[in-house]
Amino acid sequence: MSAGETGRLQAGLRAAHAAVIASVQGVSEDEAHQIPEPAEWTVAQLLAHIAEIQGFWMEKAVLISKENDPQITRTAVENDLRIAAVEDHSQDNVADLLVNVAESNEKAIATTASINPKDLDRPGHREDNPMTVAGVIGYIAGHVELHAAQIIETRRVNREGS
Numbered sequence: 050m051s052a053g054e055t056g057r058l059q060a061g062l063r064a065a066h067a068a069v070i071a072s073v074q075g076v077s078e079d080e081a082h083q084i085p086e087p088a089e090w091t092v093a094q095l096l097a098h099i100a101e102i103q104g105f106w107m108e109k110a111v112l113i114s115k116e117n118d119p120q121i122t123r124t125a126v127e128n129d130l131r132i133a134a135v136e137d138h139s140q141d142n143v144a145d146l147l148v149n150v151a152e153s154n155e156k157a158i159a160t161t162a163s164i165n166p167k168d169l170d171r172p173g174h175r176e177d178n179p180m181t182v183a184g185v186i187g188y189i190a191g192h193v194e195l196h197a198a199q200i201i202e203t204r205r206v207n208r209e210g211s
Contacts, residue, residue: 055166058183059158061190062103066154068197069099073143076204081143085206090135092200096146097138099196101131103153103189107160110185113173114164121173121180154193161186 073081073092081092090098109121123131138146169183180188 065193072200100149114168
């Protein structure tokens with residue numbers, strides 16, 4: 050792949066971050082910590098998860114760029130760490146959560162720039178599915194955008210339930 054692909058991947062990460070920022074526009078602390086429905090995450094928990102996933106999956110993208118066809122599926126321990134990251138930050142204030150999300154996004158963009166464009170096609174596997182470095186980075190952007198939409202829906206549910 051080319052350096053142009055790196056720029057495209059970085060633009061996707063930036064757009065995903067912009068979607069998150071738009072999704073929380075005007076959110077209050079109370080709203081951010083309001084549980085929308087049983088077993089559903091609050092806006093604060095979603096923001097904590099968004100910060101965690103960017104770093105986690107960028108580490109997997111770097112791993113693929115350096116090793117031959119690694120397995121990148123979350124292990125049970127990694128999944129426990131994901132849940133702990135969300136729980137540890139579930140009561141943080143919105144401003145701090147947004148700083149964490151922004152820092153995670155900036156690091157993902159910088160890490161993307163540090164990967165040799167020739168390595169963007171290198172394969173790894175998530176479960177039985179092949180996934181390239183570029184595929185992982187694109188997945189991060191899509192996953193963040195999915196959670197931005199989930200924040201919008203959570204806020205709608207909270208407003209209707211109030």
